[in-house]
Each structure stands twice: as C-alpha cells, then as structure tokens.
Amino acid sequence: MDTHPQLTGRSNYFEDFSVGQRMRHFRSATIGEVENNCLTKLVMNTAQAHWNEEALRGSPLGDGRLVFGLITGSLTVGLTSQDTAENALEELGLDEIRFRLPVHPGDTITAFSEVLATEDSPAAPHAGVVRFKHWGRNQHGQVVCELERTVLVKRRSHDHLDAGPPPREGDS
Amino acid sequence: MSAARQATAGAGQQRFGCGLVSGTDTPLRGREFAVTSSGHPTQAGRPEVTEVDFDSFPVVAKGRRFEDFEQGQVLWHHWGRTITSGDNALFSTATCNWNPLHLNAEYARALGHPDVVVNPMLVLCTVVGLSVEDLSEAGGPFLGMQDVVFHQPLYPGDTLTAGSEVVSAVGSSSRPRDGIVTWRTEARNQHGELVVSYRRTNLVAKRRPD
Known part of the structure; x- marks a missing residue:
C-alpha cells in the first residue's frame, strides 16, 4: 500500500465530492476507427451496422456506420474517469443508460458530470459511495448519451497512500 | 463454360x-x-x-425478430470470451480510461488485487457483444439499460459467458413495424460466479408488421 505514494490525484477523494457538484471534463475525444471499428469487434458485437460501411446505405438511419452505443458510453465514462474515479476502489454499477441520438465515426464526444449523491459505505469504512450523472455531448452540442454511475471512492482520511512516501533508510 | x-x-x-x-x-x-x-x-x-x-445464393440469416421472443424465454449466448490483459489495455486506453486500477498491476496489487482489474466497461461491452446475435442483431435501436451491477472484479485471463431471460415483449402502439423487448442478462466467470447483470431494452423489428 505504501509503495506508490504519488500515482493518483489529490483532489478526488470521497471527501472532495458534494451533491450538486458539476464538472465539464477537460478532454474531449473523436471517435475513429480504433474506438468504433476496433473496439466494437474486440467486444464481439456482431451487429455489422457498426463496422460495415455498406450495411445501412439507403436506410432511414442514414448512410454510413453507426457507433455502438456502449462505445460512446464507455468513452463518456472514460473521459470522466480521472476526475471521478482516479481514487476509486471499485465501480459498483450503472443505471438509466440512454442513447439519445445516433453517433457516427468522426463525431467528437465531450463529457459532463454531476454528483447526485454521496453515501457512507458500511461495508467499506475506508471509502464512500458516490453516485454520478454523466452526459456525453457531440460537437454540435447535442446530448447523445446519458447514464448514472455508482463508484466506491477512497476516503482521504483512511488512505495510507496519502501519508506520503515511506521513510527511506538513512532519513532522519 | x-x-x-x-x-x-x-x-x-x-x-x-x-x-x-x-x-x-x-x-x-x-x-x-x-x-x-x-x-x-x-x-x-x-x-x-x-x-x-x-x-x-441464400443468405445464412442471423438474429431474431420480435415474434421470436416470449416472456420467460431463456437464451444462452454463444462463444464466451476470455478477457486478456491486451483487451483491457486497448479498451481502457482507447476510451481515455487511464485509471491505474486498470493499467498498473503494482498499484492494483497494492490495493489487494492479484492483477489489474479489468475495466468494468469492457466487461459490460463484451457481455452485450456476446448477446447481440441472439437479442438485437436483426435490427432496432438500443433504447437503454438499467440496473447494471458489477458484482465482483474480473481479472485478465478470466472467461465470461452470458445468458439472458426475456422480461417482457410488447408491441409498440406508435410503431407497427417494431416491438419493445426487455431482457435481463447475466454473465459469469469460469467459476460460475456472477460478474455483471443488467436489464436492456431495444426496439425489435417484427417479421410481419401489424
């Protein structure tokens, strides 16, 4: 526990989150071949509308590939992760996942978060449960996905990592 | 000729x-x-x-239509998937999830894990992926998911298998060509332990429109 004192941030422990707190996350990401084509196949999603450029040609959904909704969702969560889960012990769950608009390769996702709740965790007194609402927005300002996410986050008061590096031999 | x-x-x-x-x-x-x-x-x-x-040449068709689902029906999904450390590193980095819990094995060990914890979003995406042919490949927008619970961590080398039960299959009054189907899906590791469960709802195309 005390071998890596400086690996995670200092401003995202359980005590740092408060209900109603809002965050616009600093980095956005464009969905390209790696994010959609590669990851959708990596996770065994056989629906070819995500990776066959011809599959939807002429359909009411429009020409071209559709991004797998959970890739958009995963990228939204990823873009929030440093600010919301860098000091997480465990991802507990998700809820109310909605995909509001189609996303196409080339679209850029920006993530937003709000803290919905903070709770003690009787099973983990060294941590607490934070419930977030996340939104993923495209480059036109439209919300494309939203979800709630529950994370078990370390308490600063109980984190040995926060006590600084272990004393070295010879230190006085 | x-x-x-x-x-x-x-x-x-x-x-x-x-x-x-x-x-x-x-x-x-x-x-x-x-x-x-x-x-x-x-x-x-x-x-x-x-x-x-x-x-x-006849198409070797895949997927199920609305008429193929009835409440209580259980479907065991194909293939299974062993999640490798490469899968986890690729998925986590490509989705900007650079959390050391998923990418730094020494950090994860210091927190009591035997290895990095596989990114739960990768677990979820893989389980949905394994279920697509049985549930949603024949067409229809993904409406949403509820009650996603990550019951325990998954580690590189663990193998996921998944199954779903039809919770409800109802017609859509506004869309005569589609129905709305909700499934509850569970995935287990190689020891039979529950790893993730959730409910998912899709529009599913009908074979014969109303």
Missing part, C-alpha cells in the same frame, strides 16, 4: 471469387476462376472463367 468443363472443375479444386481476371471482355463482377487445391491455375494454363449467380 460447358456443364462438362464445370464438372471437371470439381474434385481436387477449390473455387474462389475473384474480380481481377484480365484478358476477357466479360464484366469482372460476379465471376470466379478455378484453381487446384494447391492454389495453382488449372492445366489449361490460365484461370477458367465462369458466371456465378451470386444473387441466387
């Missing part, structure tokens, strides 16, 4: 679709040439060209 010559192209030879046959005036699309099983051209010294009516 005559029927007799087509027959001789059978034994010991394989047929490959090919659009790169030159020196003829027939359209390139939809032709094939014959080669021996060792991959060499036939004895005539050049590829034998024939017409194949690809439009007549």
Whole structure:
C-alpha cells in the first residue's frame, strides 16, 4: 500500500465530492476507427451496422456506420474517469443508460458530470459511495448519451497512500 | 463454360471469387476462376472463367425478430470470451480510461488485487457483444439499460459467458413495424460466479408488421 505514494490525484477523494457538484471534463475525444471499428469487434458485437460501411446505405438511419452505443458510453465514462474515479476502489454499477441520438465515426464526444449523491459505505469504512450523472455531448452540442454511475471512492482520511512516501533508510 | 468443363472443375479444386481476371471482355463482377487445391491455375494454363449467380445464393440469416421472443424465454449466448490483459489495455486506453486500477498491476496489487482489474466497461461491452446475435442483431435501436451491477472484479485471463431471460415483449402502439423487448442478462466467470447483470431494452423489428 505504501509503495506508490504519488500515482493518483489529490483532489478526488470521497471527501472532495458534494451533491450538486458539476464538472465539464477537460478532454474531449473523436471517435475513429480504433474506438468504433476496433473496439466494437474486440467486444464481439456482431451487429455489422457498426463496422460495415455498406450495411445501412439507403436506410432511414442514414448512410454510413453507426457507433455502438456502449462505445460512446464507455468513452463518456472514460473521459470522466480521472476526475471521478482516479481514487476509486471499485465501480459498483450503472443505471438509466440512454442513447439519445445516433453517433457516427468522426463525431467528437465531450463529457459532463454531476454528483447526485454521496453515501457512507458500511461495508467499506475506508471509502464512500458516490453516485454520478454523466452526459456525453457531440460537437454540435447535442446530448447523445446519458447514464448514472455508482463508484466506491477512497476516503482521504483512511488512505495510507496519502501519508506520503515511506521513510527511506538513512532519513532522519 | 460447358456443364462438362464445370464438372471437371470439381474434385481436387477449390473455387474462389475473384474480380481481377484480365484478358476477357466479360464484366469482372460476379465471376470466379478455378484453381487446384494447391492454389495453382488449372492445366489449361490460365484461370477458367465462369458466371456465378451470386444473387441466387441464400443468405445464412442471423438474429431474431420480435415474434421470436416470449416472456420467460431463456437464451444462452454463444462463444464466451476470455478477457486478456491486451483487451483491457486497448479498451481502457482507447476510451481515455487511464485509471491505474486498470493499467498498473503494482498499484492494483497494492490495493489487494492479484492483477489489474479489468475495466468494468469492457466487461459490460463484451457481455452485450456476446448477446447481440441472439437479442438485437436483426435490427432496432438500443433504447437503454438499467440496473447494471458489477458484482465482483474480473481479472485478465478470466472467461465470461452470458445468458439472458426475456422480461417482457410488447408491441409498440406508435410503431407497427417494431416491438419493445426487455431482457435481463447475466454473465459469469469460469467459476460460475456472477460478474455483471443488467436489464436492456431495444426496439425489435417484427417479421410481419401489424
């Protein structure tokens, strides 16, 4: 526990989150071949509308590939992760996942978060449960996905990592 | 090509679709040439060209329609998937989830884990992926998911298998061509332990519109 004192941030422990707190996350990401084509196949999603450029040609959904909704969702969560889960012990769950608009390769996702709740965790007194609402927005300002996410986050008061590096031999 | 010559192209030879046959005036699309099983051209010294009516080949259809679902039906999904450390590193980095819990094994060990914890979003995406052919491949927008619970961590080398039960299958009054189906899906590791569960709802195309 005390071998890596400086690996995670200092401003995202359980005590740092408060209900109603809002965050616009600093980095956005464009969905390209790696994010959609590669990851959708990596996770065994056989629906070819995500990776066959011809599959939807002429359909009411429009020409071209559709991004797998959970890739958009995963990228939204990823873009929030440093600010919301860098000091997480465990991802507990998700809820109310909605995909509001189609996303196409080339679209850029920006993530937003709000803290919905903070709770003690009787099973983990060294941590607490934070419930977030996340939104993923495209480059036109439209919300494309939203979800709630529950994370078990370390308490600063109980984190040995926060006590600084272990004393070295010879230190006085 | 005559029927007799087509027959001789059978034994010991394989047929490959090919659009790169030159020196003829027939359209390139939809032709094939014959080669021996060792991959060499036939004895005539050049590829034998024939017409194949690809439009007549029956599609090996995948996926289920709305009529194929009924409440209480249980579906065990195909394939399973062993999640490797490479899967986890690729997925986590490509989705900007650089959390050391998922990417730094020493950090994860310091928190009591035997290895990095597989990114739960990868677990969720993989389980949904394994279920797609059975549940949603035949078409229809993904409406949403509820009650996603990550019951325990997954580690590189663990194997996921998944199954779903139909919670409800109801028609849509506003969309005569679709129904709305909700499933509860569970995935377990190689020890039979529950790893993730959730409910998922999709529009599913009907075979016969109302």
